[in-house]
Structure formats: structure tokens, C-alpha cells
Amino acid sequence: MPHKNDAPPKFFSRLFKWFCKEEYFLELQGDLQEEFSENLSEHGYPIAARLYKKEVLKMIRPSVLKKVKLSNNQNFSAMFRINAKLALRNLFKHKLYTFINVGGLAISLAVCMLILLYVQSETSYDNYHPNKDRLYRVALDRFYPDHTSHYAVTPYSMAEQAAIDFPEVEAFCRIFPGFGINVTYENETFLENDLRAADKNFFDLFGIKLLSGSKSELFNVQNAVILSESTALKYFGQDEAVGKILKSDLGDLIVTGIAEDTPENTHFEFDLLINLELLTFLQANFVNFSVHNYLLLKEGVDPELINKKYVDLVEQYAAGQIERNQKISFEEFKASGNGYNYFLQPVTDIHLKSQLEAEFEANGNITYIYIFLSIAVFIVALAAVNFINLATARSTERAKEVGIRKVLGSEKKQLISQFLIESIFVSLAGMLIAVGLVFLITPAFNGFTDKSILLSNFTTATNIGILTIFSLVLGGIAGIYPAFVLSSFQPVVVLKGKMIHSKNGAWIRNGLVVFQFFISIVLICSTLIVGQQMRYMQDRNLGFEKDNVLVIERAFSVPDMETFKTEVGKIPGVNGMGAASAMPGTGNYFGASFRLQGVNESIALNCVVFADDFQETMQMDVLAGRSFSKEFQDTLSLMLNESAVRALGIQGDPVGQSVVNVQGGNNPGGDVVYQVAGVVKDYNYKSLHTEITPMAIFSAESAFGGNVGNLALKIDPNQAASIVESIREIWREQAPNQTYVYSFLDDSLLELYEAEKKSGDLFLVFTGIAIWIACIGLFGLATFIIGSRIKEIGVRKVLGATSARVVFLLMSDFNKLIFIAVLLAIPAAIWVMGQWLEGFAYRINMIDTWISFVIGGVVSLAVAWLTVSYHSIKAAMSNPVKNLRTE
Structure with a gap:
């Protein structure tokens, strides 16, 4: 054993030469030599302390000494520049770590942005109407003795009579759903399926602009027709359309106006709009369902008040017609289980919250919006969890760096700021790449979802500001745990080659991995169940021949x-x-x-x-x-x-x-x-x-x-x-x-099930992304755990353990985490998919979906094994002598 006054071991020599590189002197205090000398003396090397105090002055170049001298007077800005420079150097030095983190964040944030753009598009339906907050559609729950039907179309007179009897109603408008007609102009015939018929005040209630023609004279003639801009272009090109005559199945139609094309985000659209009076088969009645009725309420009117008033309106006007048709009294009619419940739907709720019979077109579903928003949050959370796991996985490697910097005068707040800056740099880089990915993916995404999402809607000052703030917050949240953990290491411990592993830290890391695979398994099971339901609908015997x-x-x-x-x-x-x-x-x-x-x-x-x-x-x-x-x-x-x-x-x-x-x-x-x-x-x-x-x-x-x-x-x-x-x-x-x-x-x-099919495909994509991000997190955890057990592995192999046995022991830890995730994910997936399946009258039995949960667990376990097998096999096959030499 060397005397403690002898020259220090090679460890200090290598340590000091490594430390004396320029980048580790950029933030040192002026009393660097004294602190370093005192720490060496405390550890029993007084002679070495004096020698190295002298050597320090020889090894530091003049340019570095100037930086050290200036560091005594550095302000916050200078400290930030120094930490930023150190952070960038560290990120570029560990390219694989940086690539995995930035790539994970970029992809997850790109998916999140696309989901938010999709949600923004879905929730913007019918927001273009000038009085959207006061505009409602009259809908109906029709009760029969053995079932209830829900209708978007209601009797012809229901809105008109409400406008007469209810002082709270400012105006009304009726729209007939329409039908396909042949329209001919100059011997060229087209089938027009988007024909609608409406009352004369249509353009007063709805926010569709009139491009030509006088609003007050649009329906002065009974056979008037208003064309959409694209339809007018199809028939007349650049020629004036107003006043032209189109021949149709309904007779000659006179073009009295041109309207802009209906926006994509509307619950109805039209190519031709005709006068409702032209359809003579529509007669005043309170029983037969024929038109979509809309009411514009006065300011401050509660729609629930109108719902209640409709009860009396039915009794006053519909009861007599029902009694004549049914040959029984209205009271007997109701007593037998029949009834009418009219209610108002906000026009902005129709697309996502209305699934009634006779809708203009298939609507969206608010459930999918909630699911996709949850997925967006989960995927970003998985990326943040992944960053934390990778940062803590490298804690052993960076512990010596922290210890040395603390020995040489770095304060805890400086270390925390550096790690936070590193995290924010990763987040900002991921965000910038994500924006680029969104620009590249959006055209394909539009084709997949049948949307026309414009990138100009994305690159607004507000969105850019939100993205920047989000990047800073995400980087701060993702980096705060590693920053405080790494900056709290005791230099005396880590410089001796020992690490103190917190049980709380282990619980946090393991909990994060369980969370990642919990989300992944829920998505896997949900995707499989959606697929099962789609196959059930395709293969179910519908009671008729549908093929060929x-x-x-x-x-x-x-x-x-x-x-x-x-x-x-x-x-x-x-x-x-x-x-x-x-x-x-x-x-x-x-x-x-x-x-x-x-x-x-x-x-x-x-x-x-x-x-x-x-x-x-x-x-x-x-x-x-x-x-x-x-x-x-x-x-x-x-x-x-x-x-x-x-x-x-x-x-x-x-x-x-x-x-x-x-x-x-x-x-x-x-x-x-x-x-x-x-x-x-x-x-x-x-x-x-x-x-x-x-x-x-x-x-x-x-x-x-x-x-x-x-x-x-x-x-x-x-x-x-x-x-x-x-x-x-x-x-x-x-x-x-x-x-x-x-x-x-x-x-x-x-x-009929296109929405479900697209949702299932999106589930599949999101599931793949979530699994990939979870694998990165597991990769980080495997690095940390196996790295901390490297000497244990060496001892086991010296004592006769085979490589296969060592691999099994290492894998068993991860198996426990996956097993916990499976146990938590199965009930969650059952609940989520149970809610989704409620939207189908004919659906698979949840008991029959057990194979989906088995597959979800097996897939997650297989993915985990593939992810950690590299580290496990590498550790098991390594030379134990090399691993134990540093003890």
C-alpha cells in the first residue's frame, strides 16, 4: 500500500488531465487551485496537492486563464451562454442519446400536432354562421310502444308554428334534404345529388355568402335556383350565370344567384338551392317528417324553454291530426307508449353530437375526439417519460462529471441550469423537427382523413407562440427531475467510484416504464378490438346477399x-x-x-x-x-x-x-x-x-x-x-x-363504417408510435439497471452462473414490470372499448375479445424482451475479470 503522502494513484492523474481540457474551465471560480488542493489534502494526499497546484498553472493555456479570470465577474447572460455551450457540446458528444431523445420528441409532437389540427377541424363545424350561438335545429325523439327512433327531420310546420306562437323565436328556416336530379344545359347533362330546397330567408340565417344576385329577389319566382360557385363554373364557365335557364327533372330552373361553395366544415352542403315552394308535395302538417327545421332564438333565450313549449305545441296542433289518423284519442295514443319529444340542437353541436336518422350526411363522433385528444396527451407524456428515463440511465456516466465540477467550484444551481438547458434544447430541436414533419405529412394525412387542413391555419403567430411556450415548458418538466437528481450527487462518493441508488428513484423509473407499457397495451388491445368489430360487421349475416x-x-x-x-x-x-x-x-x-x-x-x-x-x-x-x-x-x-x-x-x-x-x-x-x-x-x-x-x-x-x-x-x-x-x-x-x-x-x-375503419387505422398508427416510444424508455432503463449490476453479473459468472442464467435473471425484472402493466391495462381497455362498442346495436361480446388481451400482453412482453435483450446478452457475455478489476 503506498503511503498517503506519496504521489496519488493513476486515477487522480487521469482524472486531472481529463478535467484540464478547456471546456471544463469555462465556469470555474478564481480560487480553483486552492479548492482542488484542499480536496486532495482532505483525501490524504497533501504532497500531491502541492504538486498539482503547481501543475495546474502550467497546463492551463493563457486563453483559458483569461476565461477563468473573467468568470469572477460573469453575469447571468454570460452564465447562460456558457451553460448553453456546454449543453450543446454534451449533446453532440453523445449523438445516439441525442438522436433517440430528439427523434422521440419530434415524432410524438408531430403526431400531437396532427391530432390537434384534426380536432380543430372537427370542432370548427358550423362556426361560420353569423348567429351560431342562437341558431338551433329542431330534432325529435319519437317514442313507439316497443322502441324509440331519433329523427333529424321533423314535420313541415313545426318551425313555422313555433315562430308564430313563441315570442322567443326571432326567425325560422326549413331545408328539404333533397334528391338527385338530372340537369341539362346546352345538350350536356349532369346528375346533381346535392340539391336542397329552402325558405326564402336561407341566406339571412346561414353564413354562406352570396356572390351575385340580389338577396331580396332570389326567390321572387317559384322556379328559381341558386348555384354554388363551382357548379356555376361547371355549367357556364366564366360567362354570366344569373338569368340563364337550366332544364331539369323539375322543369326549367332560372338561375337567380351564385353563392360561394359551402365550407368543408358544415353539416350540410348544396350545389343547387331551389325555392321550397317549388316542391308542391310538401304541405302543412304536424305529423309527417319531411324537412330540417331551424330556429333563430332571440338574445339570451334558453333553448330549454323552447323544448318545454314544444310539449304544448304538439298537444295543440299535432294531437288532432294524430287522432284522425289513429282513430283513437291522443291520451290513448300516449298511454299505449307513443310520444313526441321535440328538442333543440345547437347548430355547432350537430356534426359531433348528433347521430340521428335522416342526417344530411354521416356526422363525426365526439367520442373519437376525446379518444384522440387522450392519445395526443399520452404520446407526448410517453416522450417526456422517455427523456427522464434516458437521462437517469446516463446518471452513472455523468456522475463523475458532476462530482469533478463540484470539486472544482461549480454550484448546484449552475449544474441544474445546465441540465435544464440541455433538456430545453432537446425539446426545441424536437419541436422544430416536428413542425417540419407536419408540413411533410399533412398532404397524406388529408388524403387519409378526407380533410382539407390548410397549413396556413397552422403557422399563425398564436400557434407559433403556443408551440414555443409548450417546448420550453415540456423541456423544463422533462429535465427537472434529472437536473435535481444529478446535481445532488456527493462528489466524495462518486469520485471513489461508488454510487448511492435511491429506492425512490428506482420506484419512479419502474413506475414510468409501467405507465408507458400500460398506455401501449391499452392501445394494442383497443386496436385489436376495433379490428374484431369491423370484421364482425363485414362477416355478419345481414339477412340478405351483399356480395356480387x-x-x-x-x-x-x-x-x-x-x-x-x-x-x-x-x-x-x-x-x-x-x-x-x-x-x-x-x-x-x-x-x-x-x-x-x-x-x-x-x-x-x-x-x-x-x-x-x-x-x-x-x-x-x-x-x-x-x-x-x-x-x-x-x-x-x-x-x-x-x-x-x-x-x-x-x-x-x-x-x-x-x-x-x-x-x-x-x-x-x-x-x-x-x-x-x-x-x-x-x-x-x-x-x-x-x-x-x-x-x-x-x-x-x-x-x-x-x-x-x-x-x-x-x-x-x-x-x-x-x-x-x-x-x-x-x-x-x-x-x-x-x-x-x-x-x-x-x-x-x-x-357506413368508414369512420370506424379510419379510427381503427389511426389506432394502429398511434399504437405503433406509442410502442416505439415505450421501447426507447425501456432501452434507457435497461441501460441503467444492467449498468448498475455489472459487478453483480461478474461475481455470478465467476461463481459459475451461465450466460443464459444471467440473461434470465436480468429479463425477470422487466417481466414483472410488463406483468403489472398488463394487469392495469386490461380493465382500462375493457372500459374504454365497452364505451365505444355501445355505439353499435350489433356488436361483438366483450368476453369474446379475450384473445385481444392475450395478444396485447404477449406483444408487449415480446417487444420488451427484444428491447432489453441487447444489453442483457452483452452484459452476460462480457468478461467478468474486466468488470471486477476496478473493485
């Missing part, structure tokens, strides 16, 4: 339907055909009230019209009786689904029973009695979001027969393309001025 069905839309445009069907039937590959007023899952069904003959109580049924061969073509099961056929006179025949048989209270065999249409069909002077010809098995004629409701099926021979406009063809899928083109040629010959429109039924049905 070609639908020719607007078939009523053909002058001679029978001739058309005959020619189409000759095309090779066409194996059957039938017509209906609405295709399953895609059409609009009309309503009518029925009662069993001899019974006073009636119920409203959804109605559809089938031609003779439609049921056979679609392979719908007939449980009793027969389907419509040319062999029978079915003018007064009716088919019911199972739900309608139950709802009407039919006992015994329903075939042959008399059912009364109490609204009289096309015979308003009296009831029409139909005979039940057959009962069709319940089939999902709407989306799986809603339950199957009672339905009546009319024959095409009935008074409703002219409504049969969809021709369904059962085709050979191998000849689909040639069949489509052959039908096009026949169409051109028989209906040259009509637009040929076709679709495939299975594709149309999938569009």
Missing part, C-alpha cells in the same frame, strides 16, 4: 323498365335481378302508420317497395307465406318483417291477416286495407349502429310502385367490368339524356 350485387341507381329514369330489364338479362354473367325503392343499408325509407284490423291502436313502420323478383335476388328468407310474384295480383298485398309482426300484435299465423294503413296511402279520403302475403326474416336494412325496427314492404304493383328506382343484379364477379360496360351501352340507347350511375352493394355497406 351490382346496383343500377335511378333506374326509373329508363322510359321502359321491362325492356331495359330484358336486355340487361341477356348479358352473360347476369344471374338474376330485382328492383326496390331502397337498397339495404343505403336507402331512405319512408314511414306510414298501420294497425291490425279490428284494433284501434296503430304504430308507425318504416316502409320500402319491392318488385316481384327482389326478395329472391337478394336471397332474403321468407318465414311464412310468399313473396311478391307475377302470378298474383299484389296491389293490396303487404309483406312484414318479424319485428313488424310483433309490433302489430299479430297472434297466430300472420299470413292473410288484414292490416290497415291508417294514413290512406294515396287515398287521403280513407284507410287502405292490405292483406299480409308473407313474413320476411328480419334483416339489417340500416347500419349495424341501429337495431332492426318494424318494417312494411309494399309491392311495386301498389300505389307506391313508381318509387322503385334501384335495380339489383346478381352477377358473376369475374365478369363485373364487362357487365358494367354492357349495361352502359344499353342505358345510352334507352335513356340517352339520363346519367348512368351504378355501385356495388358490399362497397356501399362498407362506407
